[in-house]
Amino acid sequence: MFDMGILEIAVILVITLLVVGPERMPEVARKAGQMVAKARNFINSVKDDSNLRDTVRELQQAVDLKEEKKNIEHIRKDLMTGFDDIKDQVNFDELQRPFDSKSVAGPPSDAQREQASKQLESTNDVPTESSPPESAETTASTLRQDKTARE
Structure with missing residues (x-):
């Protein structure tokens, strides 16, 4: 510790x-x-305290909350300006839904059933490729009506 030899001691x-x-x-x-x-x-406690202070200082620098908050705010602003650019390029008025409420299939009405039965009778129960495909529910209801009409 003090560079003392045996003779000095x-x-x-x-x-x-x-x-x-x-x-x-x-x-x-x-x-x-x-x-x-x-x-x-x-001496050991002073060393530990200095090591602890150094560690705390390093952690504070690594987790500088104010700096992180600025970084997040900067990223948010960049994203918003990017979104505004896209909004300017796309005309939302031209965008339409792929279907409207009228084209959504619901239960067939009596008029639709009658029209389906007429189409079925005119084609002699053989659908052609030119006729639009019918829903299974419409076809089943048409067959039931045909069966009751024949009886």
């Missing part, structure tokens, strides 16, 4: 023995050991 012990005396030497050695232990603990 022996000289210090001899001088201490002459000054203190042999009766009080164990007591002084015990006190000196306790003081050295306290000094080591103090």
